[in-house]
Amino acid sequence: MKAQTKETQNSYTPQSAIDALKEGNKRFVETKQASRNLLEQVADTKGGQYPFAVVLSCIDSRVPVELVFDQGIGDIFSARVAGNIVNEDLLGSIEYGCKVAGSKAVIVLGHTGCGAVKGACDDVKLGNITPLLAKIKPAVKAVKEPTSKDDRTSNNKDFVNDVVYKNVHLTIDEMRSNSAVLKGMEENNEIKIVGAVYDVASGKIDFMD
Numbered sequence: 001m002k003a004q005t006k007e008t009q010n011s012y013t014p015q016s017a018i019d020a021l022k023e024g025n026k027r028f029v030e031t032k033q034a035s036r037n038l039l040e041q042v043a044d045t046k047g048g049q050y051p052f053a054v055v056l057s058c059i060d061s062r063v064p065v066e067l068v069f070d071q072g073i074g075d076i077f078s079a080r081v082a083g084n085i086v087n088e089d090l091l092g093s094i095e096y097g098c099k100v101a102g103s104k105a106v107i108v109l110g111h112t113g114c115g116a117v118k119g120a121c122d123d124v125k126l127g128n129i130t131p132l133l134a135k136i137k138p139a140v141k142a143v144k145e146p147t148s149k150d151d152r153t154s155n156n157k158d159f160v161n162d163v164v165y166k167n168v169h170l171t172i173d174e175m176r177s178n179s180a181v182l183k184g185m186e187e188n189n190e191i192k193i194v195g196a197v198y199d200v201a202s203g204k205i206d207f208m209d
Helices: 006-011 014-029 038-044 088-100 115-121 129-134 137-142 157-178 180-187
Strands: 053-057 076-080 105-111 192-198 205-207
Touching: 014 053, 014 105, 014 192, 014 205, 053 088, 076 088, 088 105, 088 157, 088 180, 105 157, 115 129, 115 137, 115 157, 137 157, 157 180, 157 192, 180 192
Parallel strands: 053 076, 053 105, 105 192
Antiparallel strands: 192 205
8 A cells, every 4th residue: 555645635535534544443453454565655755744634542552543543654643642632732733734734534532441531530630640631520520420429430431431432522622612723624624523432442443423
């Protein structure tokens, strides 16, 4: 499989970009990854890059974005931060990927059993982790069940994963609220912003579009 070119990037629509990522994850789960020469792609992309999508994901080592979507060098922009939250720097990076570099889709990718989400559920306080987890706590509060405080901790797997999904939704909401660039591009059908959650037990990605 060859690296992306300006022509192949332009051939994507927002929906076909998302479909390509869905197909890539299907290949990953079925261990039918596309054949690609990564060093050849290094040579192909030495003069420029034309990724068709941007993925905002967690730093979790179990979720290597290019691998789980079965993509190669130059295919996607990968922005990573614990808890897949957004701030000014990340929004600027995603705006660059879409408005300047031509990507057609933005995927906010959470994952089951997220340690950052668990930390927010447990109100962990430690150095710079404290303000980071504060950005996830609105998702904790937004999940109303269970009501018992004892059940609203990292020990409750279902609660944690409900917060994971809610956190993806709220991250997308914040992205649209705080980036006029991305919101405008989405309204003009230049890009599509969708959420997804990776299952660390199966390798499958649940798209929320």
